[in-house]
Amino acid sequence: MQLIKNVFCTVISTICLATLTASAQRPNIITTLTEQNRWVDSVYNKLSKKERIGQLFYVRAHTNKGRAYEDSVGRVIAEEHVGGLVFFQGGPVRHANLINNYQKLSRVPLLIAMDGEWGLGMRLDSSFSFPYQMTLGAIQDNNLIYKMGQMVAYDFRRLGMHINFAPDMDVNNNPNNPVINYRSFGDNKYNVAQKGIAYFKGMQDGGVITFAKHFPGHGDTNVDSHFDLPQLPFSRERLDSLEMYPFRQAINAGIGGVMIAHLNIPSLDTTKKLPSTLSREIVTNILKDSLGFKGIVASDAMEMKGVTKNFPNGDADVRAFIAGNDLLELSENSVVAARLIKKAIRQKKISKEEFEAKIKKLLAAKYWAGLNNYKPVNPAGLIADINRPASAELMQQLSDAAITLLKGDSRTLRHNPLMKTAIVSIGVNQPTTFQKELSKWYPNGMIFMVDKNASVPTLNRMLSTLKGFDQVYVAIHDTRTRPQSKLDYSVDVKLLVAELAAKPNSVVSVFANPYAIAGLPGIEKSGALLECYQKDDALQRAAVKVITGQQKPIGKLPVSVNVFFTTGQSVTSL
Incomplete structure (x- = not known):
């Protein structure tokens, strides 16, 4: 049985490698998007004006909302002739089967999209997640990315999907x-650019259309555009x-797509x-004309309050269309929006040539x-394919390359294995x-x-017990699905971290957003500190592996945390 399993894994890995190698020979996407194409002309000429307008819209799809919801999306496909779908939560096999069903309803095959910044696991159960982009920002070998x-x-291709709305190329300064943060490669523009290019090139060579987001840059905001309209008050020179x-x-x-921020x-x-989504100055004059972008321009979700708050009832969609967006994602009301766009075309608010070029x-x-x-x-074997051993191996390689030593050396990391040692994990309720x-x-x-909310008597009892130990390893865990800049620990637990860090022979490992270090005063006193x-x-x-000397820490901090720990910092000479 083990032999059969090993052979199966080898076959899957071989197929995967062959697929990746073959996909690297794909034609340049910008060339394909800009050259005349007989298939494109043939399809375009057969479409009615309503069907052409429908190609602009990409609507929401789920497989965790029940049959009635799935059927309602099917009706939108059949009646509105949309260009594609954006899939969200659900399961991979259900997604694949539903994508097959939806494709049968469309006269022109649908482009299927998803936000998968760290892979399928960002949206789907039973599927694999790679590291967040902030973690990737610490890695020095861009070939891994x-x-x-x-x-x-x-x-993505295995599930029948063609677009990943990634990478996030915001400089998170x-x-x-509240909305970009760990989704960014960091606060160094050069590092963000290099990592983003490595990531999108890997995806495009693998046959997926990628979108750099969120132009012209969502990294220096303190408002979430899902709920309100952020403002960038900076000069043109700074931007x-x-x-x-x-x-x-x-x-x-050579990226194929750019997504516009609200x-x-x-x-x-x-x-x-x-x-910015509705600004022709930004979308057309700056992005398309000044920067010379010839690929697909996509709006961020048009259902977000950052755009609908002041432009409701389809007004946002038609303005985004006129501004220069090619792909309208998640319209609040695609029926109304399509009608307004048809009217705008009739009123010559956009030229016939520009409309035709978009479609x-x-x-x-x-x-x-x-x-x-x-x-x-083909859904057979899908779960095994998207959870193949090669993915886990790469995940470990990426993780090994990301670990960043902010303080310490081999002497302060590795203590006498025969000494009495406390191994403390904070923020959890079971061994890690x-x-x-x-x-x-x-x-x-x-x-x-x-x-994370332990009582003071419990903390005091533990501190008393630890007096009998020669050395202490402390792990800080953020167990939330989305790791924010501040840990949700109680004040007393944060004080415990400071006390443990101040102990002789202390080593602290932070399995959390690097910004969280700033909210743990005293942690810098530890003998060694790993991010x-x-x-x-x-x-x-x-x-x-780093603590025990099996490997060297080679990651570098991708953001500035405080005066103690700044961008690019690392201790690598062990």
């Missing part, structure tokens, strides 16, 4: 950013040299309360994705992978767990 892009592309830099580099490197930017467009560009994207020769997805792995190296070790970025088991194993 390229390989991750290829892996993500394989997973605001630690309190051009900092926020736009990664996008300019991505465009020069931001009010007075230095670029003086119209009051106007989101042909979207059809050309379908051609590049292979939809001129559409084949349904970190504790289990580290315990193998310290036979005289004892595991302690501290709930490990997120809660995943692979990163916990990687930290143990």
